[in-house]
Amino acid sequence: MSSVLYDTPGPRARVRNIVLSVVFAALLVLLVWWVWQKMDDNDLLTSAQWSPFTESDAWTTYLLPGLGNTLKAAALAMVIALPLGAVLGIARLSDHRTVRAASGTIVEFFRAIPVLLLILFANQFFSDSTNVTSEDRPLYAVVTALVLYNAAVLAEIVRAGILALPKGQTEAAYAIGLRKSQTMSSILLPQAVTAMLPAIVSQLVVIVKDTALGGVMIGFTELLNSRGTLAANYANQIPSFIVVAIMYIVLNFLLTSFASWLEKRLRRSKRSTGAVLDPSSAAVDGTFGAGAGGAPGGTAI
Amino acid sequence: MFDFLEGYDVLGAFWMTVKLTALSAVGSLIWGTLLAAMRVSPVPLMRGFGTAYVNIVRNIPLTVIILFCSLGLADVFGVTMGSDDFKIQGFRLAVFGLVAYTAAFVCEALRSGINTVPMGQAEAARAIGLNFTQTLRLIVLPQAFRAVIGPLANVLIALTKNTTVAAAIGVAEAAYLMKTMIENEAQTLLIGAVFAFGFVVLTLPTGLFLGWLGKRLAVKR
Numbered sequence: 001m002s003s004v005l006y007d008t009p010g011p012r013a014r015v016r017n018i019v020l021s022v023v024f025a026a027l028l029v030l031l032v033w034w035v036w037q038k039m040d041d042n043d044l045l046t047s048a049q050w051s052p053f054t055e056s057d058a059w060t061t062y063l064l065p066g067l068g069n070t071l072k073a074a075a076l077a078m079v080i081a082l083p084l085g086a087v088l089g090i091a092r093l094s095d096h097r098t099v100r101a102a103s104g105t106i107v108e109f110f111r112a113i114p115v116l117l118l119i120l121f122a123n124q125f126f127s128d129s130t131n132v133t134s135e136d137r138p139l140y141a142v143v144t145a146l147v148l149y150n151a152a153v154l155a156e157i158v159r160a161g162i163l164a165l166p167k168g169q170t171e172a173a174y175a176i177g178l179r180k181s182q183t184m185s186s187i188l189l190p191q192a193v194t195a196m197l198p199a200i201v202s203q204l205v206v207i208v209k210d211t212a213l214g215g216v217m218i219g220f221t222e223l224l225n226s227r228g229t230l231a232a233n234y235a236n237q238i239p240s241f242i243v244v245a246i247m248y249i250v251l252n253f254l255l256t257s258f259a260s261w262l263e264k265r266l267r268r269s270k271r272s273t274g275a276v277l278d279p280s281s282a283a284v285d286g287t288f289g290a291g292a293g294g295a296p297g298g299t300a301i
Numbered sequence: 302m303f304d305f306l307e308g309y310d311v312l313g314a315f316w317m318t319v320k321l322t323a324l325s326a327v328g329s330l331i332w333g334t335l336l337a338a339m340r341v342s343p344v345p346l347m348r349g350f351g352t353a354y355v356n357i358v359r360n361i362p363l364t365v366i367i368l369f370c371s372l373g374l375a376d377v378f379g380v381t382m383g384s385d386d387f388k389i390q391g392f393r394l395a396v397f398g399l400v401a402y403t404a405a406f407v408c409e410a411l412r413s414g415i416n417t418v419p420m421g422q423a424e425a426a427r428a429i430g431l432n433f434t435q436t437l438r439l440i441v442l443p444q445a446f447r448a449v450i451g452p453l454a455n456v457l458i459a460l461t462k463n464t465t466v467a468a469a470i471g472v473a474e475a476a477y478l479m480k481t482m483i484e485n486e487a488q489t490l491l492i493g494a495v496f497a498f499g500f501v502v503l504t505l506p507t508g509l510f511l512g513w514l515g516k517r518l519a520v521k522r
Contacts, residue, residue: 005423005436005437005441006343006432006436007427013343017343017344021344021345024344024347038378042377109501113500114463114465115462116466117476117479117493117497121489121493124483124484124489125489125490208362209361209363211362212362212363212364212365215364216469217468224364224368237372237373238377241365241368241372241373244365245361248365249357249360249361252360256360
Protein backbone atom coordinates (compact mmCIF):
# COMPACT_ATOMS: atom_id res chain seq x y z
CA MET A 1 0.00 0.00 0.00
CA SER A 2 1.71 3.14 -1.11
CA SER A 3 0.89 6.33 -2.95
CA VAL A 4 2.53 9.55 -4.06
CA LEU A 5 2.11 11.07 -0.66
CA TYR A 6 3.44 8.38 1.65
CA ASP A 7 5.76 5.38 1.62
CA THR A 8 4.78 1.82 2.31
CA PRO A 9 4.37 2.10 6.08
CA GLY A 10 7.19 0.89 8.28
CA PRO A 11 6.69 -0.39 11.82
CA ARG A 12 6.20 3.07 13.36
CA ALA A 13 3.91 4.30 10.61
CA ARG A 14 1.85 1.14 10.91
CA VAL A 15 1.36 1.73 14.63
CA ARG A 16 0.44 5.34 13.95
CA ASN A 17 -2.05 4.32 11.28
CA ILE A 18 -3.66 1.84 13.63
CA VAL A 19 -3.92 4.49 16.36
CA LEU A 20 -5.47 6.94 13.90
CA SER A 21 -7.89 4.30 12.66
CA VAL A 22 -8.99 3.51 16.19
CA VAL A 23 -9.47 7.18 17.09
CA PHE A 24 -11.39 7.84 13.89
CA ALA A 25 -13.50 4.74 14.35
CA ALA A 26 -14.29 5.85 17.90
CA LEU A 27 -15.42 9.24 16.63
CA LEU A 28 -17.61 7.62 13.98
CA VAL A 29 -19.13 5.25 16.53
CA LEU A 30 -19.81 8.22 18.79
CA LEU A 31 -21.61 10.00 15.96
CA VAL A 32 -23.65 6.95 15.05
CA TRP A 33 -24.48 6.38 18.72
CA TRP A 34 -25.65 10.00 19.08
CA VAL A 35 -27.86 9.69 16.01
CA TRP A 36 -29.20 6.35 17.27
CA GLN A 37 -29.99 7.84 20.69
CA LYS A 38 -31.74 10.80 19.10
CA MET A 39 -33.76 8.50 16.90
CA ASP A 40 -34.63 6.32 19.86
CA ASP A 41 -35.66 9.36 21.93
CA ASN A 42 -38.01 10.40 19.18
CA ASP A 43 -39.45 6.91 18.72
CA LEU A 44 -38.05 6.75 15.21
CA LEU A 45 -36.95 3.15 15.55
CA THR A 46 -40.44 1.80 16.04
CA SER A 47 -42.03 -0.28 13.31
CA ALA A 48 -44.82 2.29 12.89
CA GLN A 49 -42.28 4.70 11.45
CA TRP A 50 -40.83 2.27 8.95
CA SER A 51 -43.59 -0.22 8.15
CA PRO A 52 -45.29 2.05 5.59
CA PHE A 53 -42.36 1.41 3.29
CA THR A 54 -42.96 -2.32 3.39
CA GLU A 55 -46.55 -1.85 2.24
CA SER A 56 -47.45 -1.13 -1.34
CA ASP A 57 -49.70 1.85 -0.49
CA ALA A 58 -46.87 4.22 0.38
CA TRP A 59 -45.17 3.37 -2.89
CA THR A 60 -48.11 3.34 -5.27
CA THR A 61 -49.81 6.41 -3.77
CA TYR A 62 -46.84 8.65 -3.07
CA LEU A 63 -43.32 7.60 -3.96
CA LEU A 64 -43.71 6.02 -7.38
CA PRO A 65 -45.94 8.75 -8.87
CA GLY A 66 -43.46 11.28 -7.44
CA LEU A 67 -40.55 9.44 -8.97
CA GLY A 68 -42.48 9.25 -12.23
CA ASN A 69 -42.93 13.03 -12.31
CA THR A 70 -39.27 13.57 -11.44
CA LEU A 71 -38.22 11.33 -14.33
CA LYS A 72 -40.77 12.90 -16.66
CA ALA A 73 -39.53 16.44 -16.00
CA ALA A 74 -35.89 15.37 -16.23
CA ALA A 75 -36.42 13.46 -19.48
CA LEU A 76 -38.39 16.28 -21.12
CA ALA A 77 -35.80 18.85 -20.07
CA MET A 78 -32.98 16.72 -21.44
CA VAL A 79 -34.66 15.98 -24.76
CA ILE A 80 -35.39 19.67 -25.41
CA ALA A 81 -32.17 21.08 -23.95
CA LEU A 82 -29.86 18.82 -25.93
CA PRO A 83 -30.58 20.05 -29.48
CA LEU A 84 -30.95 23.61 -28.21
CA GLY A 85 -27.59 23.37 -26.47
CA ALA A 86 -25.97 21.91 -29.58
CA VAL A 87 -27.26 24.80 -31.70
CA LEU A 88 -26.11 27.39 -29.16
CA GLY A 89 -22.71 25.73 -28.80
CA ILE A 90 -22.13 25.62 -32.55
CA ALA A 91 -23.37 29.20 -32.89
CA ARG A 92 -20.76 30.26 -30.35
CA LEU A 93 -18.08 28.95 -32.72
CA SER A 94 -19.55 30.73 -35.74
CA ASP A 95 -17.36 32.85 -38.02
CA HIS A 96 -19.91 35.65 -37.83
CA ARG A 97 -19.33 37.98 -34.96
CA THR A 98 -23.01 38.80 -34.41
CA VAL A 99 -24.01 35.15 -34.17
CA ARG A 100 -21.12 34.47 -31.78
CA ALA A 101 -22.01 37.45 -29.61
CA ALA A 102 -25.73 36.65 -29.53
CA SER A 103 -25.34 33.04 -28.50
CA GLY A 104 -22.52 33.96 -26.13
CA THR A 105 -24.78 36.43 -24.37
CA ILE A 106 -27.63 33.93 -24.08
CA VAL A 107 -25.33 31.23 -22.74
CA GLU A 108 -23.57 33.44 -20.20
CA PHE A 109 -26.84 35.00 -19.05
CA PHE A 110 -28.65 31.75 -18.32
CA ARG A 111 -25.60 30.23 -16.68
CA ALA A 112 -25.34 33.16 -14.28
CA ILE A 113 -28.91 32.87 -12.98
CA PRO A 114 -30.03 30.37 -10.34
CA VAL A 115 -32.42 27.73 -11.69
CA LEU A 116 -34.77 28.52 -8.83
CA LEU A 117 -35.28 32.09 -10.08
CA LEU A 118 -35.97 30.73 -13.56
CA ILE A 119 -38.53 28.30 -12.13
CA LEU A 120 -40.32 31.02 -10.15
CA PHE A 121 -40.28 33.33 -13.13
CA ALA A 122 -41.49 30.70 -15.61
CA ASN A 123 -44.27 29.65 -13.25
CA GLN A 124 -45.57 33.21 -12.96
CA PHE A 125 -45.07 33.86 -16.65
CA PHE A 126 -47.16 30.84 -17.63
CA SER A 127 -49.85 31.94 -15.22
CA ASP A 128 -49.91 35.54 -16.54
CA SER A 129 -49.46 35.13 -20.26
CA THR A 130 -50.54 31.67 -21.33
CA ASN A 131 -53.54 29.43 -20.82
CA VAL A 132 -51.61 26.47 -19.47
CA THR A 133 -53.87 24.91 -16.85
CA SER A 134 -52.79 25.37 -13.24
CA GLU A 135 -52.52 21.61 -13.07
CA ASP A 136 -49.84 21.44 -15.78
CA ARG A 137 -48.15 24.70 -14.89
CA PRO A 138 -45.58 23.39 -12.38
CA LEU A 139 -44.33 20.78 -14.85
CA TYR A 140 -44.14 23.38 -17.63
CA ALA A 141 -42.30 25.83 -15.38
CA VAL A 142 -39.78 23.28 -14.14
CA VAL A 143 -39.08 21.97 -17.65
CA THR A 144 -38.76 25.50 -19.08
CA ALA A 145 -36.30 26.57 -16.39
CA LEU A 146 -34.27 23.39 -16.65
CA VAL A 147 -34.17 23.66 -20.44
CA LEU A 148 -32.95 27.27 -20.40
CA TYR A 149 -30.27 26.60 -17.82
CA ASN A 150 -29.08 23.26 -19.10
CA ALA A 151 -29.10 24.28 -22.76
CA ALA A 152 -26.62 26.98 -21.75
CA VAL A 153 -24.46 24.46 -19.88
CA LEU A 154 -24.70 21.91 -22.70
CA ALA A 155 -23.72 24.62 -25.18
CA GLU A 156 -20.48 25.02 -23.29
CA ILE A 157 -19.94 21.26 -23.26
CA VAL A 158 -20.51 21.10 -27.03
CA ARG A 159 -18.15 24.02 -27.58
CA ALA A 160 -15.46 22.45 -25.39
CA GLY A 161 -15.95 19.13 -27.19
CA ILE A 162 -15.49 20.67 -30.63
CA LEU A 163 -12.55 22.78 -29.52
CA ALA A 164 -10.89 19.72 -28.02
CA LEU A 165 -10.64 18.08 -31.45
CA PRO A 166 -7.27 18.30 -33.19
CA LYS A 167 -7.08 21.29 -35.51
CA GLY A 168 -5.90 19.09 -38.36
CA GLN A 169 -9.40 17.63 -38.62
CA THR A 170 -10.83 20.94 -39.81
CA GLU A 171 -7.84 21.68 -41.99
CA ALA A 172 -8.04 18.29 -43.68
CA ALA A 173 -11.75 18.74 -44.26
CA TYR A 174 -11.18 22.12 -45.88
CA ALA A 175 -8.30 20.66 -47.91
CA ILE A 176 -10.55 18.03 -49.51
CA GLY A 177 -13.00 20.80 -50.38
CA LEU A 178 -15.75 20.47 -47.77
CA ARG A 179 -17.80 23.52 -46.90
CA LYS A 180 -18.05 24.91 -43.38
CA SER A 181 -21.42 23.29 -42.71
CA GLN A 182 -20.20 19.97 -44.14
CA THR A 183 -17.08 20.09 -41.99
CA MET A 184 -19.20 20.67 -38.91
CA SER A 185 -21.86 18.07 -39.64
CA SER A 186 -19.76 15.24 -41.06
CA ILE A 187 -16.33 15.71 -39.47
CA LEU A 188 -16.47 17.66 -36.22
CA LEU A 189 -19.86 16.91 -34.67
CA PRO A 190 -19.76 13.10 -34.92
CA GLN A 191 -16.38 13.03 -33.20
CA ALA A 192 -17.30 15.65 -30.64
CA VAL A 193 -20.56 13.92 -29.74
CA THR A 194 -18.81 10.69 -28.82
CA ALA A 195 -16.29 12.64 -26.78
CA MET A 196 -19.01 14.60 -25.00
CA LEU A 197 -21.42 11.78 -24.17
CA PRO A 198 -20.16 11.10 -20.64
CA ALA A 199 -20.28 14.81 -19.79
CA ILE A 200 -23.78 15.02 -21.21
CA VAL A 201 -25.00 12.00 -19.28
CA SER A 202 -23.63 13.39 -16.04
CA GLN A 203 -25.49 16.62 -16.74
CA LEU A 204 -28.59 14.47 -16.47
CA VAL A 205 -27.76 13.92 -12.79
CA VAL A 206 -27.84 17.67 -12.28
CA ILE A 207 -31.21 17.86 -14.02
CA VAL A 208 -32.64 15.06 -11.89
CA LYS A 209 -31.48 16.81 -8.73
CA ASP A 210 -32.81 20.20 -9.83
CA THR A 211 -36.34 18.88 -10.38
CA ALA A 212 -36.59 18.81 -6.58
CA LEU A 213 -36.64 22.63 -6.61
CA GLY A 214 -40.03 22.61 -8.30
CA GLY A 215 -41.37 20.46 -5.48
CA VAL A 216 -40.79 22.86 -2.62
CA MET A 217 -41.19 26.18 -4.40
CA ILE A 218 -44.09 25.83 -6.85
CA GLY A 219 -45.77 22.64 -5.73
CA PHE A 220 -44.68 20.33 -8.52
CA THR A 221 -45.62 16.86 -7.28
CA GLU A 222 -42.25 15.25 -7.79
CA LEU A 223 -40.44 12.85 -5.49
CA LEU A 224 -39.50 15.35 -2.76
CA ASN A 225 -42.98 16.86 -2.72
CA SER A 226 -44.60 13.42 -2.52
CA ARG A 227 -42.35 12.72 0.44
CA GLY A 228 -43.95 15.65 2.24
CA THR A 229 -47.45 14.29 1.67
CA LEU A 230 -46.32 10.84 2.72
CA ALA A 231 -44.70 12.15 5.91
CA ALA A 232 -47.82 14.13 6.76
CA ASN A 233 -49.92 11.03 6.31
CA TYR A 234 -47.81 8.54 8.26
CA ALA A 235 -46.09 11.05 10.59
CA ASN A 236 -42.67 9.68 9.72
CA GLN A 237 -40.62 12.74 8.81
CA ILE A 238 -37.10 11.31 9.21
CA PRO A 239 -37.67 7.82 7.74
CA SER A 240 -39.32 9.33 4.66
CA PHE A 241 -36.34 11.63 4.16
CA ILE A 242 -33.96 8.69 4.42
CA VAL A 243 -35.94 6.57 1.95
CA VAL A 244 -36.26 9.42 -0.56
CA ALA A 245 -32.56 10.31 -0.26
CA ILE A 246 -31.69 6.67 -0.96
CA MET A 247 -33.97 6.72 -4.01
CA TYR A 248 -32.16 9.79 -5.37
CA ILE A 249 -28.76 8.26 -4.63
CA VAL A 250 -29.62 4.99 -6.37
CA LEU A 251 -31.11 6.81 -9.37
CA ASN A 252 -28.08 9.07 -9.77
CA PHE A 253 -25.68 6.24 -9.09
CA LEU A 254 -27.25 4.30 -11.95
CA LEU A 255 -26.85 7.33 -14.20
CA THR A 256 -23.20 7.91 -13.28
CA SER A 257 -22.42 4.21 -13.66
CA PHE A 258 -23.97 4.38 -17.09
CA ALA A 259 -21.79 7.42 -17.86
CA SER A 260 -18.57 5.72 -16.85
CA TRP A 261 -19.52 2.54 -18.72
CA LEU A 262 -20.18 4.68 -21.78
CA GLU A 263 -16.88 6.46 -21.34
CA LYS A 264 -14.95 3.20 -21.18
CA ARG A 265 -16.76 1.89 -24.23
CA LEU A 266 -16.10 5.04 -26.22
CA ARG A 267 -12.43 5.05 -25.30
CA ARG A 268 -12.11 1.58 -26.76
CA SER A 269 -14.18 2.32 -29.83
CA LYS A 270 -12.11 2.54 -33.01
CA ARG A 271 -14.36 5.08 -34.64
CA SER A 272 -13.74 7.90 -32.19
CA THR A 273 -10.49 9.74 -31.76
CA GLY A 274 -10.17 8.14 -28.37
CA ALA A 275 -10.32 11.56 -26.80
CA VAL A 276 -13.08 11.73 -24.25
CA LEU A 277 -14.10 15.03 -22.80
CA ASP A 278 -13.94 14.50 -19.08
CA PRO A 279 -16.91 16.13 -17.34
CA SER A 280 -14.50 17.85 -14.97
CA SER A 281 -12.32 19.16 -17.79
CA ALA A 282 -15.33 20.97 -19.12
CA ALA A 283 -15.61 22.49 -15.67
CA VAL A 284 -12.10 23.87 -15.97
CA ASP A 285 -13.10 25.59 -19.20
CA GLY A 286 -15.82 27.38 -17.36
CA THR A 287 -18.62 24.90 -17.75
CA PHE A 288 -19.99 23.93 -14.44
CA GLY A 289 -23.20 22.04 -14.38
CA ALA A 290 -24.33 23.70 -11.28
CA GLY A 291 -27.72 25.08 -10.74
CA ALA A 292 -29.06 24.05 -7.48
CA GLY A 293 -27.50 20.80 -8.46
CA GLY A 294 -23.87 21.60 -8.04
CA ALA A 295 -21.28 20.04 -10.28
CA PRO A 296 -21.99 17.23 -12.69
CA GLY A 297 -22.42 14.19 -10.54
CA GLY A 298 -20.34 12.29 -13.04
CA THR A 299 -17.05 13.85 -12.09
CA ALA A 300 -16.49 10.78 -9.95
CA ILE A 301 -13.03 9.52 -10.75
CA MET B 302 -40.96 52.38 -13.92
CA PHE B 303 -39.37 50.83 -10.88
CA ASP B 304 -42.00 51.98 -8.32
CA PHE B 305 -42.87 48.39 -7.58
CA LEU B 306 -39.55 48.11 -5.75
CA GLU B 307 -40.83 50.42 -3.02
CA GLY B 308 -41.80 48.65 0.14
CA TYR B 309 -39.47 45.76 -0.58
CA ASP B 310 -35.98 45.43 0.85
CA VAL B 311 -34.26 44.13 -2.29
CA LEU B 312 -30.78 45.12 -1.15
CA GLY B 313 -31.39 43.51 2.22
CA ALA B 314 -32.40 40.26 0.51
CA PHE B 315 -29.25 40.28 -1.62
CA TRP B 316 -27.20 41.08 1.49
CA MET B 317 -28.65 37.90 3.01
CA THR B 318 -27.58 36.02 -0.13
CA VAL B 319 -24.06 37.41 0.23
CA LYS B 320 -23.92 36.47 3.92
CA LEU B 321 -25.12 32.94 3.18
CA THR B 322 -22.55 32.62 0.39
CA ALA B 323 -19.62 33.99 2.39
CA LEU B 324 -20.21 31.89 5.50
CA SER B 325 -20.93 28.73 3.51
CA ALA B 326 -17.86 29.32 1.34
CA VAL B 327 -15.55 29.54 4.36
CA GLY B 328 -17.17 26.55 6.03
CA SER B 329 -17.14 24.34 2.94
CA LEU B 330 -13.53 25.27 2.19
CA ILE B 331 -12.45 24.05 5.64
CA TRP B 332 -14.62 20.91 5.67
CA GLY B 333 -13.81 20.19 2.00
CA THR B 334 -10.06 20.44 2.63
CA LEU B 335 -10.39 18.06 5.58
CA LEU B 336 -12.36 15.64 3.41
CA ALA B 337 -9.74 15.85 0.65
CA ALA B 338 -6.97 15.19 3.19
CA MET B 339 -8.93 12.17 4.43
CA ARG B 340 -9.37 10.85 0.90
CA VAL B 341 -5.61 10.85 0.23
CA SER B 342 -4.55 9.80 3.74
CA PRO B 343 -2.78 6.53 4.56
CA VAL B 344 -5.57 5.45 6.92
CA PRO B 345 -8.01 3.21 5.01
CA LEU B 346 -10.94 3.99 7.32
CA MET B 347 -10.60 7.73 6.68
CA ARG B 348 -10.27 7.16 2.94
CA GLY B 349 -13.42 5.04 3.02
CA PHE B 350 -15.33 7.65 5.00
CA GLY B 351 -14.26 10.45 2.65
CA THR B 352 -15.21 8.49 -0.46
CA ALA B 353 -18.56 7.44 0.97
CA TYR B 354 -19.37 10.97 2.14
CA VAL B 355 -18.58 12.58 -1.22
CA ASN B 356 -20.44 10.00 -3.29
CA ILE B 357 -23.51 10.02 -1.08
CA VAL B 358 -23.83 13.78 -0.57
CA ARG B 359 -23.15 14.63 -4.20
CA ASN B 360 -26.04 12.51 -5.40
CA ILE B 361 -28.67 13.95 -3.07
CA PRO B 362 -30.41 17.11 -4.29
CA LEU B 363 -29.42 20.16 -2.25
CA THR B 364 -33.12 20.87 -1.76
CA VAL B 365 -33.51 17.56 0.06
CA ILE B 366 -30.52 18.36 2.29
CA ILE B 367 -31.70 21.87 3.19
CA LEU B 368 -35.25 20.70 3.82
CA PHE B 369 -33.95 17.86 5.98
CA CYS B 370 -31.93 20.37 8.03
CA SER B 371 -35.13 22.24 8.84
CA LEU B 372 -37.78 19.50 9.09
CA GLY B 373 -35.50 16.72 10.30
CA LEU B 374 -32.59 18.14 12.26
CA ALA B 375 -34.39 21.10 13.80
CA ASP B 376 -38.00 19.97 14.19
CA VAL B 377 -37.50 16.31 15.07
CA PHE B 378 -33.98 16.08 16.47
CA GLY B 379 -34.20 19.50 18.13
CA VAL B 380 -30.90 20.77 16.76
CA THR B 381 -31.39 24.48 17.44
CA MET B 382 -27.98 25.66 16.21
CA GLY B 383 -27.59 27.73 19.39
CA SER B 384 -30.55 30.01 18.90
CA ASP B 385 -34.25 29.99 19.70
CA ASP B 386 -34.97 32.72 17.20
CA PHE B 387 -36.66 31.05 14.25
CA LYS B 388 -35.01 33.35 11.71
CA ILE B 389 -31.46 32.95 13.01
CA GLN B 390 -32.03 29.22 13.32
CA GLY B 391 -33.17 28.96 9.71
CA PHE B 392 -30.16 30.93 8.54
CA ARG B 393 -27.71 28.74 10.45
CA LEU B 394 -29.40 25.55 9.31
CA ALA B 395 -29.18 26.74 5.71
CA VAL B 396 -25.47 27.47 6.13
CA PHE B 397 -25.01 24.03 7.69
CA GLY B 398 -26.75 22.33 4.77
CA LEU B 399 -24.88 24.37 2.17
CA VAL B 400 -21.55 23.56 3.83
CA ALA B 401 -22.34 19.85 4.03
CA TYR B 402 -23.25 19.82 0.32
CA THR B 403 -20.62 22.18 -1.14
CA ALA B 404 -17.74 20.57 0.78
CA ALA B 405 -18.16 17.43 -1.35
CA PHE B 406 -17.48 19.50 -4.48
CA VAL B 407 -14.60 21.40 -2.86
CA CYS B 408 -13.09 18.04 -1.91
CA GLU B 409 -13.33 16.75 -5.47
CA ALA B 410 -11.82 19.93 -6.90
CA LEU B 411 -8.92 19.78 -4.44
CA ARG B 412 -8.32 16.12 -5.10
CA SER B 413 -8.01 16.80 -8.83
CA GLY B 414 -5.57 19.57 -7.86
CA ILE B 415 -3.50 17.14 -5.84
CA ASN B 416 -3.29 14.97 -8.94
CA THR B 417 -1.69 17.85 -10.88
CA VAL B 418 1.31 17.96 -8.54
CA PRO B 419 4.09 15.91 -10.16
CA MET B 420 5.01 12.65 -8.47
CA GLY B 421 8.65 13.77 -8.18
CA GLN B 422 7.74 16.64 -5.87
CA ALA B 423 6.18 14.37 -3.29
CA GLU B 424 8.99 11.87 -3.71
CA ALA B 425 11.56 14.61 -3.13
CA ALA B 426 9.64 15.78 -0.07
CA ARG B 427 9.68 12.28 1.36
CA ALA B 428 13.35 11.88 0.44
CA ILE B 429 14.32 14.84 2.62
CA GLY B 430 12.45 13.23 5.48
CA LEU B 431 9.07 14.99 5.54
CA ASN B 432 6.19 12.88 6.79
CA PHE B 433 2.70 12.66 5.30
CA THR B 434 1.29 15.72 7.07
CA GLN B 435 4.33 17.83 6.22
CA THR B 436 4.37 16.70 2.58
CA LEU B 437 0.69 17.54 2.25
CA ARG B 438 0.86 20.85 4.12
CA LEU B 439 4.15 22.25 2.77
CA ILE B 440 4.55 20.78 -0.71
CA VAL B 441 1.37 19.37 -2.18
CA LEU B 442 -1.58 21.43 -0.91
CA PRO B 443 -0.11 24.89 -1.68
CA GLN B 444 0.46 23.85 -5.28
CA ALA B 445 -2.86 22.04 -5.45
CA PHE B 446 -4.72 25.13 -4.23
CA ARG B 447 -3.08 27.29 -6.87
CA ALA B 448 -3.98 24.76 -9.55
CA VAL B 449 -7.65 24.58 -8.59
CA ILE B 450 -8.52 28.26 -8.20
CA GLY B 451 -10.46 28.00 -11.48
CA PRO B 452 -12.57 24.99 -10.46
CA LEU B 453 -13.00 26.42 -6.96
CA ALA B 454 -14.27 29.64 -8.52
CA ASN B 455 -16.88 27.54 -10.31
CA VAL B 456 -17.83 25.93 -7.02
CA LEU B 457 -18.15 29.38 -5.43
CA ILE B 458 -20.35 30.64 -8.26
CA ALA B 459 -22.50 27.52 -8.01
CA LEU B 460 -22.70 28.09 -4.25
CA THR B 461 -23.85 31.69 -4.77
CA LYS B 462 -26.66 30.41 -6.97
CA ASN B 463 -27.37 27.51 -4.63
CA THR B 464 -28.05 29.83 -1.68
CA THR B 465 -31.44 30.47 -3.33
CA VAL B 466 -32.48 27.02 -2.14
CA ALA B 467 -32.50 28.43 1.41
CA ALA B 468 -35.78 30.07 0.36
CA ALA B 469 -37.30 26.60 0.73
CA ILE B 470 -36.95 26.88 4.51
CA GLY B 471 -37.97 30.51 4.68
CA VAL B 472 -34.61 32.29 4.83
CA ALA B 473 -35.37 35.79 3.55
CA GLU B 474 -32.81 35.92 0.75
CA ALA B 475 -33.17 36.99 -2.88
CA ALA B 476 -35.24 34.07 -4.24
CA TYR B 477 -37.58 34.25 -1.25
CA LEU B 478 -38.23 37.95 -1.84
CA MET B 479 -38.65 37.37 -5.55
CA LYS B 480 -41.32 34.77 -4.84
CA THR B 481 -43.18 37.21 -2.58
CA MET B 482 -42.86 40.10 -5.01
CA ILE B 483 -43.85 38.08 -8.06
CA GLU B 484 -47.03 36.99 -6.27
CA ASN B 485 -47.99 40.51 -5.14
CA GLU B 486 -46.94 42.69 -8.03
CA ALA B 487 -47.94 42.64 -11.67
CA GLN B 488 -44.57 43.30 -13.30
CA THR B 489 -43.34 39.72 -13.58
CA LEU B 490 -40.86 40.53 -16.32
CA LEU B 491 -39.31 43.52 -14.54
CA ILE B 492 -39.05 41.73 -11.21
CA GLY B 493 -37.39 38.80 -12.95
CA ALA B 494 -34.97 41.18 -14.65
CA VAL B 495 -34.06 42.92 -11.37
CA PHE B 496 -33.23 39.66 -9.61
CA ALA B 497 -31.45 38.20 -12.63
CA PHE B 498 -29.35 41.37 -12.78
CA GLY B 499 -28.55 41.02 -9.08
CA PHE B 500 -27.17 37.54 -9.59
CA VAL B 501 -25.23 38.52 -12.69
CA VAL B 502 -23.66 41.32 -10.62
CA LEU B 503 -22.77 38.85 -7.87
CA THR B 504 -21.40 36.02 -10.00
CA LEU B 505 -19.79 37.71 -13.00
CA PRO B 506 -17.09 39.72 -11.16
CA THR B 507 -16.34 36.71 -8.92
CA GLY B 508 -15.80 34.53 -11.96
CA LEU B 509 -13.70 37.10 -13.81
CA PHE B 510 -11.55 37.95 -10.77
CA LEU B 511 -10.91 34.37 -9.71
CA GLY B 512 -10.30 33.34 -13.33
CA TRP B 513 -7.66 36.06 -13.61
CA LEU B 514 -6.19 35.10 -10.23
CA GLY B 515 -6.10 31.44 -11.21
CA LYS B 516 -4.15 32.20 -14.38
CA ARG B 517 -1.77 34.48 -12.47
CA LEU B 518 -1.11 32.07 -9.63
CA ALA B 519 -1.02 28.84 -11.65
CA VAL B 520 2.26 27.03 -11.13
CA LYS B 521 4.06 27.25 -14.47
CA ARG B 522 5.48 23.90 -15.36
